[in-house]
Amino acid sequence: QVQLVQSGAEVKKPGASVKVSCKASGYSFIGQYMYWVRQAPGQGLEWMGWINPNSGGTNSAQKFQGRVTMTRDTSIRTAYMELSRLTSDDTAVYYCARVGHGESFEYWGQGTLVTVSS
Amino acid sequence: QSALTQPASVSGSPGQSITISCTGTSSDVGGYNYVSWYQQHPGKAPKLMIYDVTNRPSGVSNRFSGSKSGNTASLTISGLQAEDEADYYCSSYTSSSTVVFGGGTKLTVL
Numbered sequence: 001q002v003q004l005v006q007s008g009a010e011v012k013k014p015g016a017s018v019k020v021s022c023k024a025s026g027y028s029f030i031g032q033y034m035y036w037v038r039q040a041p042g043q044g045l046e047w048m049g050w051i052n053p054n055s056g057g058t059n060s061a062q063k064f065q066g067r068v069t070m071t072r073d074t075s076i077r078t079a080y081m082e083l084s085r086l087t088s089d090d091t092a093v094y095y096c097a098r099v100g101h102g103e104s105f106e107y108w109g110q111g112t113l114v115t116v117s118s
Numbered sequence: 119q120s121a122l123t124q125p126a127s128v129s130g131s132p133g134q135s136i137t138i139s140c141t142g143t144s145s146d147v148g149g150y151n152y153v154s155w156y157q158q159h160p161g162k163a164p165k166l167m168i169y170d171v172t173n174r175p176s177g178v179s180n181r182f183s184g185s186k187s188g189n190t191a192s193l194t195i196s197g198l199q200a201e202d203e204a205d206y207y208c209s210s211y212t213s214s215s216t217v218v219f220g221g222g223t224k225l226t227v228l
Binding site for chain 1: 121151152154156158163164165166169170173175207209210211215216217218219220221222
């Protein structure tokens with residue numbers, strides 16, 4: 001079965017960077033785009049971007065351009081999302097999600113809580 | 119890209135039907151049949167309930183259905199059950215090759 005397992009919670013200081021990993025299993029890793037979505041405490045879902053694990057190509061929401069880097073290591077079936085220049089507004093649960101039909105997010109990781117605090 | 123517009127909350131009694139709307143523009147909801155709906159219980163990851171406007175993934179109850187008219191998509195839940203109480207989010211592909219979510223709707227089963 002498809003599983004996405006994310007790295008553990010992180011606490012970062014303002015101005016630092018965080019790198020979240022998402023290890024995939026149960027399907028062809030290079031065959032499906034991987035998306036990143038975040039959710040601030042008590043808030044809604046926010047689309048961040050995607051990576052094509054086959055080519056390494058990426059696309060991100062304009063809001064995060066210049067601050068987000070999405071990469072992958074196909075040898076270990078893992079996608080990464082790195083967010084730099086963190087502020088308290090970046091405190092959120094970060095999810096990876098595998099694309100399904102159309103542009104739906106069919107499978108989700110368990111989420112990684114990133115807390116930005118001085 | 120502005121978030122899609124959803125009502126903040128809806129409620130219904132067990133056995134009733136409710137509908138949650140999701141309003142966008144011709145650049146997202148109205149322009150593509152790539153509207154999805156997600157259910158999220160507290161502390162859990164979202165779960166895909168509807169994709170491509172009307173389709174249910176395997177394992178999702180047929181009490182959940184989706185539709186679209188113009189720039190507004192809708193999720194209908196029939197035969198409400200206590201376990202349906204959750205937050206619901208719509209999403210749509212956009213003309214900028216991005217995805218936009220709705221602000222979310224809290225469903226309360228009375």
